[in-house]
Every structure is written in C-alpha cells, then in structure tokens.
Amino acid sequence: MYRLLIVFLCIAFITEEAAAQPLPNNAESISGFDIYETLDRLASEEFRGRHTGHHGYTDAATWVGEMFDEWGLVPASEDHGFLLPFPVQYTIINDASMSVYIFDEEKETGYREVELRPEQDFLPLLYSDTGDRTAEVVFVGWGIHAPEIGYDDYFGVEVEEKFVMCFRGTPDPRDRRYQYHDEHRTRMQRAKDEGALGLIYIYEEPIANPNGDWIEDFTPVKISYDVADQLFSERDFEAASLRSDLLKYKRPISFALQSRVRIQVESIHYPEATGYNVAGFIEGSNPASRDEVVVVGAHLDHCGTHMGLLFGGADDNASGSAVVIEIAKAFAENAVQTERPVLFALFGGEEMGLIGSRYLVDNFPERFTTITSMINFDMVGAGDGAYCGYSADHPGLKELVRKTDIYVQTVQTFYPIGDIGVRGSDHAAFHMKGIPVLYFVSNGPHIKYHTTGDTIYRMNPTVMEDIARIGYLTAIELGNK
Numbered sequence: 001m002y003r004l005l006i007v008f009l010c011i012a013f014i015t016e017e018a019a020a021q022p023l024p025n026n027a028e029s030i031s032g033f034d035i036y037e038t039l040d041r042l043a044s045e046e047f048r049g050r051h052t053g054h055h056g057y058t059d060a061a062t063w064v065g066e067m068f069d070e071w072g073l074v075p076a077s078e079d080h081g082f083l084l085p086f087p088v089q090y091t092i093i094n095d096a097s098m099s100v101y102i103f104d105e106e107k108e109t110g111y112r113e114v115e116l117r118p119e120q121d122f123l124p125l126l127y128s129d130t131g132d133r134t135a136e137v138v139f140v141g142w143g144i145h146a147p148e149i150g151y152d153d154y155f156g157v158e159v160e161e162k163f164v165m166c167f168r169g170t171p172d173p174r175d176r177r178y179q180y181h182d183e184h185r186t187r188m189q190r191a192k193d194e195g196a197l198g199l200i201y202i203y204e205e206p207i208a209n210p211n212g213d214w215i216e217d218f219t220p221v222k223i224s225y226d227v228a229d230q231l232f233s234e235r236d237f238e239a240a241s242l243r244s245d246l247l248k249y250k251r252p253i254s255f256a257l258q259s260r261v262r263i264q265v266e267s268i269h270y271p272e273a274t275g276y277n278v279a280g281f282i283e284g285s286n287p288a289s290r291d292e293v294v295v296v297g298a299h300l301d302h303c304g305t306h307m308g309l310l311f312g313g314a315d316d317n318a319s320g321s322a323v324v325i326e327i328a329k330a331f332a333e334n335a336v337q338t339e340r341p342v343l344f345a346l347f348g349g350e351e352m353g354l355i356g357s358r359y360l361v362d363n364f365p366e367r368f369t370t371i372t373s374m375i376n377f378d379m380v381g382a383g384d385g386a387y388c389g390y391s392a393d394h395p396g397l398k399e400l401v402r403k404t405d406i407y408v409q410t411v412q413t414f415y416p417i418g419d420i421g422v423r424g425s426d427h428a429a430f431h432m433k434g435i436p437v438l439y440f441v442s443n444g445p446h447i448k449y450h451t452t453g454d455t456i457y458r459m460n461p462t463v464m465e466d467i468a469r470i471g472y473l474t475a476i477e478l479g480n481k
Helices: 002-020 024-029 032-042 055-070 184-193 225-235 239-249 314-333 355-362 396-408 427-431 461-480
Strands: 083-103 111-115 122-124 131-140 163-167 198-202 221-223 254-282 292-299 304-306 309-311 342-347 370-377 386-391 411-417 437-442
Touching: 024 314, 024 396, 024 461, 032 314, 032 461, 055 083, 055 254, 055 304, 055 314, 055 342, 083 122, 083 221, 083 225, 083 304, 083 355, 122 254, 131 198, 163 254, 184 198, 225 239, 225 254, 254 314, 254 355, 292 314, 292 355, 292 461, 314 342, 314 370, 314 461, 342 355, 342 461, 355 427, 370 427, 370 461, 386 396, 386 461, 396 411, 396 437, 396 461, 427 437, 437 461
Parallel strands: 131 163, 163 198, 198 221, 292 342, 292 370, 370 437, 386 411
Antiparallel strands: 083 111, 083 254, 122 221, 131 254, 254 342, 304 309, 386 437
C-alpha cells in the first residue's frame, strides 16, 4: 500500500514539475486571446459565414493569405501564391417558407394549417432550387434504395409528384455496405429519380447543411422532430419511436400520409464558382527532406448567410482555423525550422463534402513528393480539454502526442481512427490516401452546431490556447521525426 502511494506521489510530482517547466520552443508565445481575436473576425458579418465560392469566403481566404505573406511563409504555389483555386458550385437561399396541413376530419377543409418558423421548425437544405409546391407526404424510412443488398425503402409506395420524408442514417450503422447510400447526394438523387418534388429530412433540430448538389425543380428541407410528430399524428406515431423501430427491425417501414406540406424557396444557384485552399509553408532545414512535408490544417469554410440568417461558424470552424493561423505565426515569429517543411493549410468546401481537402491531396504542390503526416483541427473552441484521434495503423502518433502533452496537459481522450464513413473532417481526405493523421477536437459541448447560435460567446480562449500549443509542439516533433 505504501509503495503504491509512493508511486502515485511520484507520478503527481513529475506531472506537476512538467507543467511548471517552461514550454519548449517558446510555445508560451501562443496566446489564447490572439486566437480569440482571429476567431472573432472570421466569424463576423464581414465574411458572411464563409460559404465556399461566395465572396465572403474568398475575402476570408485572402485575409489569411495576407497574414501568411506578412509572416514570411512561402506560398504553396508558384502560379497561384497562397490561394489555391478549385472548382465549386454553391447556392444562396434568399427566402423560404413552409406550412404543414395536418389531416383533421373535424375541420371543414379536412386539414389544420400550421405555418412553420425558419430555423426553429424548418430550414431548406442549402442547395435547394427555387420552387413553390404543395403536395402529400410519403414516409420512406431512411430514404435508401439499395436492391443490391436487399434493402429498398421505396418498395410498395408511390412518391411521384409528392414529398418524401425520411431520417438521416442507415438500418445498421456498422454495415459499411450502406455507406454510399447514406451520402446526402445519393439520397437526394434517388428521391428525384423516383419522381419526388423534394425530400424532407427529420432532425432533432433543423440545422444548416450545404453538403449536396443542386437539383433542378427539387426543394429539400429539414424539419424538427416536433413538426414530424404533427405529421405522424394521423397514425399515432412519434418520430423518435419510429426511428428506434427502424434501427431495431432493420427493415423498411414506409407509408403514405394524408397530411400535406407546402414548401416555398427562392434561391440563386451558381454552377461555376471558385473555391480556395489557403496554403503556405516553412522551409525545412535538411536538404535531404526538402521534398517531404508535414501538413497542419483546418477548414476555413462554413455555411454562409441565407434568408437573412448569419451562420458564422465560430466553433465550426473559425476556432480550428484560428488555431492553425496562430501555430503558423508561432513558427514564423519563433524562427522554428524543422528538418522537413511544415505546410499550413486552410481548406474550403469541407462543409460541402471535403471538396477542398480532397482536391489538395489529389493536386498537391509539385515541389513536395511525400506528405509524411497531417494534423487536423476542427471544432476546438468549446469546452476545457481536447480529444485526439490518431491513425490506428500508426500508434506511435499517440505516444508522440502524449510526450508533448506532458507540458500542456489538455488531452483527455485518445481514440484510433480506422475506417472513416461519410461524416469525417478534412483529415479523412489524407487518411484515405494512407497518410498518417492526427485529429484534435475540443470536448465541448458543441451545442449550437450549424445554427446561428454558433457564436464567439461560447468559445473558450484557454482551451484553444492549449490545443494550439500542443499542435505547435507536435508539428515540430513530426517535422523532425
């Protein structure tokens, strides 16, 4: 017992001593208040929610490029400088309204009208076409048509010239055969191919989502569980229990409703626009490693401004972008030069489906032949600690972070990154190419995800400072590894 007590005391003493030691490589120069100030501007009205393709995003990317230039980073591209263009399309929703007509035999018209509130009750998906239609609703479970694996939510129901309504997800989240069918793009196109006028997603709360393709004459929206419950009332169903049944029985539960909905959307679609990845690097000190590079990145984009609503994306992901910007500044101002180059990248199009990071990985600057590792920061602003994901095939990354976290003491949980599904952040684009990755996210709670409530007032400068410092020290270790 005494020996065990002595061991605990020794561990506590060593940990306390490490925390009291000066941070290596002048990491204390990284300031949470500087990060917060950068985050404040990124999430402000000035950049209009940083919707990739829109001038608000381009203005934000230009500002970051100017800072990289001021600090003496080397532009990633000889042709384009710090801003690396990629093709993208985007949509702006100018106005939208939605009403539900609940089947009610006691009403003279047979229906009880309920006008829905934007954001509280519904939101159009941020790639909806313009349209104004009223039609019946057909519930189609998960909205999956996968006859090759013996599953079809559309079997036995007629959806032409109607709205289909479904949950996001699959009958079995562990079965990777459903992965393709869980893509928003796949689900939307299937509904359109079946003749539906639009798709109504059921979410606990309607959140902004630009991850999909504009489809002509198609108006998809999200509604809350409360609204869905009103539509299901004619059958005495509730959304939560219906979703549980779908997961329990793992077979289609599809049916038509007598209730109707009206969806009205006014939007402008831009089919040919330009997004940008912002990228600059610090040269390596070893000529033998000058073609190898460590990438430190985060996505700069968010959901934009629609219907007069600013989705500023403070946590997601002005926080991660501000952390990467601060790490880049620390490298430059502290004159840190690791053996191999370190490239700092702010990605566009993450919210649209990792478009920017995928493009960068596939069109990486020719001066580099090998990406040795990648560190990603996404939603690191809320909470008081960090979670760290690491490539499962490279457990040495976990130990490396443990080593640097001795000085910072912010990582609360480590978890291995294996098979990445359809909901990954930008590290997924690198991970799928076999590149070792680390992923930092704060412990939250991230309670206003993709809503107008994701503002700077929920952000914690201290946790961002800690995560930036551990990212800085880890990048130095990887650069010298």
